[in-house]
Amino acid sequence: MRLALLLGVPLFWMVGVYGGSLAALLVQSFFRLDSFAGTIDRSPTLATWRDLFTDANMSVAARTIGMASSVTLASIVIALPLAYFIARHASRRTKAVLVLAVMIPLWSSYLVRVYSWKLILSADGIVNWFFERLGIGGLLDAVLALPAIGGPSLSVSYIGQFLVFVYIWLPYMVLPIQAALERVPRSFIEASADLGAHPATTFRKVVWPLAIPGVAAGSIFTFSLTLGDYIIPTVIGDSSPFIGLAIYSYQGVAGNLPLAAAFAFVPIAVMGLYLFGAKRLGAFEAL
């Protein structure tokens, strides 16, 4: 009885509130918007799903998935050495300071941070100033002149968007990897060296496989948070829509709730595929 009480509330929350709204979303996606009347036609139809698979919507999805993948990869590359240092080499004091430094940005307002980045990256912002001062302003211009990912200034380019995404989600990558590496006993690394492995081999054969669960957890965060975000694409970049923004405008501006619901399943499907792939590659075997 007490067990039922204890588990009942979270169970209700997970199954009822969370699962229920997902189910409602799914049901909703089989309705359609009557564009003349502006009302929702509640007879089951696949028309909304057909609307989802238009080129315009698919390019929104592709753009978002492309950005989420690059952000995730970059976060792994940046977070791994940092997490390794925090977990294995830093003294207790340095460790505390570094973990705090990773977490502090999470305590300040997300909006403030994104708008600060808009100023930092703008044409007359500090990054431009810095490049000019170093006399390599031409390099920045050359990078910005790149097709597709460039733009008139960092703050209205995909590069700028990418930088801000990486900055914002990086802590969600560092912390799980650090936790995973923290659980690798020193003796594993010593044993590997003892058996003749150079540090690079030890990293490849022992540290990396044991860090993968952390990398997987971190990438679920960075990937899904980027997939769903609609603030950064609005503030930074050239305003080309991302999935989050598309959903927002479909349900808010256009009132097309069914299409917004169908669109909401894109990130869920992508995450499902991603996890399935990671499992197949053995990412969770060391768990």
Added chain:
Amino acid sequence: MTVAVEFDGVSKSFGDVQAVNNVDLKIADGEFFAMLGPSGSGKTTCLRMLAGFEIPTAGRILLDGADVSGLPPYDRDVNTVFQDYALFPHMTVAENVAYGLMVKKVGDKERRTRVDGALALVHLEALGARRPAQLSGGQRQRVALARALINRPAVLLLDEPLGALDLKLRQEMQLELKSLQREVGITFIYVTHDQEEALTMSDRLAVFNHGRVEQVGTPAEVYESPRNPFVAGFVGVSNIVEGALATRLRGNPMPFTVRPEKITLSDPAIDPPEGSVFIDGTVVEATYLGMYSRYRVDVDGAVLLVAGQNLDVDHGEVGATHGRRVRLHWNSRACRPLSESPAATDNIPTAGAVD
């Protein structure tokens, strides 16, 4: 003897803590050598310096005559069995054992043969496909052994390898390790805090205390002739006699030790045999322990520990000795003089001590 390992004036400090202090040791090729000492005595640090996990602050470590003090672990011909086994959880038993061959790029076919051989050596032929998490403590221990031996190192280092096992399994593994060592003929250096383990298994042992080597010798030498009070008390149990009592028994105040089992307990009316040292006292405590009984005997204010074999004892008789006047006597040869300052002893082993 061929010297496999030599510690030459080796010291190691961690910040202000002097973990190892000027250790000199020579370990012979093919020897089963134990490093015995309480925790924090520097024995594990010595082993870790030999493995290459720590670099000495001073002194040299020689492996087969070559100075290896500054070499990284992967450039040393030694392998280690870790206290926590350090088996890689994401690999199977066979992959764990093959690790050393894999990093040395040994061919697939030879690798498989040698892994099978190593697993057979530790009687785990059937478990190659399992994960370490699916094994018992004793089995993990064997995998760690096989993994360390597959590289055929010049020296195998074992850091309290049986510490995590229960008593019965530990005793089995002691015998097995000993016969395994004979079989492979590799020098074993075995760190332990368990004096019984060190006495049972080793050809020779070094007793560590406060970062120094107090004594080196065969188990019998160290047990029978402890050099100083620390060794006498740490290896086995001993009576340390000094001051007035020493003068009364042997005619001079130099401290000496006498093992409890060397002392015979008899009736005060009986004359002790020729050439023995004797004194009368009162039994203050008698404990029956099956094979033998332990008595605490008050001798003019000092308490001597006596272990009497229960050769001719009826039940009830042991307890009845409580409070009785007894005569303690022992062969004067059993009195072993102790040096007063334990740290000042010279600890370089004699060449003849090893066969």
